[in-house]
Amino acid sequence: MKKYERLAAELEVQISSGLVGPGERLDSVREMSRRKKVGLNTVVRAFELLEDRGLIVAKPQSGFYVLGPRTASAVTTPRLRLSLPKEISVPEMVSSVFESAKEQGWIQLGAACLASELYPCEAINRFTRRVVREQPRLVGTYELPPGCFEYRRQISRRLERFGCFVEPTGLVATNGAMEALGLALRSTCSPGDTVLIESPQYFGILQALQQLQLRVIEVPAHSTDGVALERVEEALRKFDISAGIFIPNFSNPMGALMSDEKKAALVELFARHDVPLIEDDIYAELSFQGSRPKPLRAFDTRGRVLTCSSFSKTVSPGLRVGWLAPGRYLEKVKALQLSSTMGSGSLAQHVMASYLASRDYERHLGDLRLHCSLQVERFSRLILSSFPEGTRLTQPRGGFVLWVELPKRVDSVELYRRALEEGISISPGILFSASGAYRNYIRLNCGNRWTAPLERGLLRLAELAHPL
Template sequence: MKNTQIKRYQQLAEELAEGIQAGVLRPGERLPSVRQTCVQRGMSPSTVFQAYGQLESRGLVEARARSGFYVRAGRRAPRAVPQAAQPRDEATPVAVSELVYALLDSTRDTDVIPLGSAFPASHLFPFDALARSGARAMRRLPATRITGALTAGDEGLRQALRRRYALHGVPMAENEPIITNGAMEALNLCLQAVTKPGDLVVVESPTFYAALHALERLHLNAVEVATDPRDGVDVDALGELLSRQKVAACWFMPSFQNPLGALMPPARKQALVELLAHHRVPLIEDDVYGELHAGARRPPPAKAFDRDGWVLHCSSFSKCLAPGYRVGWAAAGRFAPTVERLKMMSSLATALPPQLAVAEYLAQGGYDRHLRGLREALAAQQQRALRLVERHFPTGTRVTRPLGGYFLWLELPPPVDALALHHRAREHAISTAPGVLFSADRRFTHHLRLNVGHPGDARFDGALRRLGELAQGV
């Protein structure tokens, strides 16, 4: 689908890229501020941010905290971005759980350097403050509320979430959100609400292996849709697929997709929501990384464009505030009553103490300050990791440059077997997540997802150097 906003930010990015390559904009020079560019070109701030973000993802500029965007001093051309996959347009039964369990078991070992884990470093989270918040909340809690927990969740936490989403332009109905045991319960409940065994579900290519787990458990079939490593799901390709196949639902991660880190531009998200509403196909939106943006503003979720209730939006605090507390939620639109009923039938309610701890922490007003520090730490660590990949990995390696989150997706030269590399790295106490985990048909045999969310870990640089050396010999 064509879109004028996409054209405008791409045009601005190309003009600036040409200026950089021609030497008009020199290394170390500051780009015009977003405000200046808006005035000079008559563009919206979001359009300018997208253009600057694309330049950053291409390695041409770098963002400096509270200072702006600067032309990078490029000693060498940056690594190319991985190529978009061309998945087969056919349903695939899912059977990946044994492989995932076997390969990711090593991430539980604290002596292993966790490049294959799903969580950032624990020291990035305010566990002491959360514990104090939980103690204060529990001291004030009447005993009758402990045994009277509602299926939909603590109303104070639900109100706090509704207020926060409203500030980002995402209204929620009174029966939203439903508090769940982490985002995975929310996603599984939403999937159950809109499918039956044997149905076809569209996923990204590559997709997060937990989505494949859920499809496997419910005896659903997967079909992959082309997904750009920078801009996410190809809406035109999805439209063609929907015209040919009967699809029960789509499960997508539009913001900082795992494993690619792709961020769908707002206009593409809107086109996606409108397309699915036209076909009356539910969208299960996994938005657990939405708060981990490197830019100035949180990208709007697909839910922001939902007018007819076809988006089942799921998220949690596990990746941005409270790993292990298992506090997630689902804003399921027209399917909210069904999701709440399924929640009651499966786990009845979510544990109250973690909900109260998070609600009390939010009420104290430190959440956004914590997020700013977390985002800065992750963005700086990503740049460090990219420099190490450029120096130490084989010639021909391609790597993503996400605008948020903490994953890098590497496309290694075709002779490299990423599964064999995973086993060799494990001998050196390094875990990885090989690409075969991220597709129902186990493609992506020479791809890796790397978790770079571990600033301050003295082992990190050496692990990436060693992994690059091992890749040279696989």
């Protein structure tokens, strides 16, 4: 990202978050140059970008003024009644969403993936060469559970910075977040058990629940602050729940962020009923405000919270390095992993440990957070200006997905099929529910670079939605 693009992105985030309000005057070019320690030309080009995006306007002999952020109606909170536990049948469409992500030249809005050029590939390659040079026999060894100690130590140190204290010995290295989630479910549940989930819920989690022959009870979640606690309490009181699974930090697909107070209350609810609580924390590092929110584990004093995450959304999906903090289930998790995958790759863990120990990771995160916030903003503006009247969308404060509510007449499955015919991949809303809800919703991946073909693809998607 060039200097003027980075400055423009920083200012856009301030405008979008309301830190700089409509009608307010920005610093002059000279003032901005001095305050940000950049050249005058960098500021001029940044202001020009913001003008092009309709965020600021120049007033002769007065300066640049903010026009204000986009406005959108919040998506409708689902009105779900607590029903008896149900079995899951995830549509086969999930496979085609992932398959379409491999298609060259397509507009990839379906699978939640960053463009490959946004990952620090050169840095990871450099650290890989260093690790192999320093430990040439590493690729000839197994890294049995719980995994490389230095990798786990780096994760422990990072968690401690955000108020979550987990010793390296309390962590298990995994093959990405999905293995972590699978191990967490297998260590707390048996086939036929019931799991409490928020709705909408990431379809990868629904697939994992289906494969393990688990039943679910869905509770509604708000697009801003997540699951409704009163419905969680009602479900825990009425049913025999074996575990709960939630995404408290920038949920998928809505991007909801629970407050610390709500997280503490959720942990206390599950502790009171003596039920294990599993969290998927994979998007937590992608906060648009720059401060990583606390995981549920930070509020756990009884070892009942199992935290799952990975670096697939921030550093490298190819390394397949994740981690699990299983609390009191540590020994069971280690035994399950040993009897299934025998642990994750030794080289990948050592490379990731070296990268985390460097300053490169924080610098990369800063750029990536800016990019994601900027992309979500650009997507939102285009959607609001071109999609059918009555379209609503979430306003996430982290991550890189948007949950879009289309008018009730629009069938997202039909939109998905028509978009595929034109080389555009999306995720229809029914994939995010165990009960077939959200037929007029879609999830869009904002993790690509903004290009002319991407903009044309979004506009074409809007055209396809209008007549439905």
